[in-house]
Amino acid sequence: MNDSDAENSPDPQGSGTPQFVPAAANTPVAAVNSSPDAGFASGQATSAYCPSCGKPVVDSAVICPGCGTPLASSRNKTVAVLLAVFLSFWTWLYTYQRDKQKFWMGLGLAILGVITSFFIIGDFILFGVWVWAIVSTAARPERDYLMYPKTV
């Protein structure tokens, strides 16, 4: 006997890829918590489903309120640190949603460093930005990378 027909329940969403509803991107954040009974399953944009427990979750959720599974598109800490080692502040493009300010500050300092590279100070600036990028990416807890905000 060979049970070749495993009974997989049909997936209504297809392949399990989260489908993003464009309208959800324009939902004002202020709407959250506007009414006391606005549970996570009603009222708010529920364009995604928890891959672990299957409950509908709000688009902005980084963690499932039902089972605690991280829902956000995660980033890899090792990749972030390696990017910092090899590309300095450019690693913050990888985690741009979190490190927007660091990236632009790093870029500005790097430009300043290149401009002033005639003097020794420019090299110090570039070196400082490089060290800053490595320390910053390495010091961030793994958990913050896993719970990286979902990009829509």
Ligand SMILES: [Zn+2]
């Ligand atoms: Zn869940």
